[in-house]
Amino acid sequence: MGKRKETNTIVVHCSASKPEQLVDFDTIKRWHMMERAFIDIGYHWVIERDGTVKQGRPIDDWGAHVKGHNHESVGICLVGGLDSDCKPQDNFTEKQKRMLKFLVAGCLNLWPEAKVVGHTHLDQEKACPSFDVCAWLAQEGFVAEGEE
Ligand SMILES: [Zn+2]
Numbered sequence: 313m314g315k316r317k318e319t320n321t322i323v324v325h326c327s328a329s330k331p332e333q334l335v336d337f338d339t340i341k342r343w344h345m346m347e348r349a350f351i352d353i354g355y356h357w358v359i360e361r362d363g364t365v366k367q368g369r370p371i372d373d374w375g376a377h378v379k380g381h382n383h384e385s386v387g388i389c390l391v392g393g394l395d396s397d398c399k400p401q402d403n404f405t406e407k408q409k410r411m412l413k414f415l416v417a418g419c420l421n422l423w424p425e426a427k428v429v430g431h432t433h434l435d436q437e438k439a440c441p442s443f444d445v446c447a448w449l450a451q452e453g454f455v456a457e458g459e460e
């Protein structure tokens with residue numbers, strides 16, 4: 313898809329899988345390439361259960377993770393987010409949340425004007441990423457952005 317011209321949104325996702333499922337970067341890449349016929353994994357980063365961060369698309373490239381906003385955003389995906397009944401659940405590991413904090417801070421360094429949101433904020437039909445990103449940002453001490 314080529315390079316983005318702007319980056320004004322950082323979108324947090326989850327893989328919508330159960331914690332005990334063996335899902336990692338390669339699994340998600342396979343899902344995206346085989347089931348959705350993407351040329352690559354749709355996200356820019358994946359944070360695996362043990363906190364390992366893997367880079368997907370190059371950070372300046374278009375991602376494929378959020379309808380209508382791929383031209384202006386980067387996507388970070390945490391593995392997990394479903395309970396045993398396949399309902400949304402904030403079951404991410406402490407290490408994942410810690411790495412998310414580092415990643416978000418890094419992104420805000422690169423793109424200070426960017427807004428950090430959960431997928432559900434841009435697409436209300438999704439429960440993704442199974443936790444309140446706004447509340448998490450406040451809890452982690454990120455300065456709240458002014459309203460749009
Ligand atoms: Zn999502």
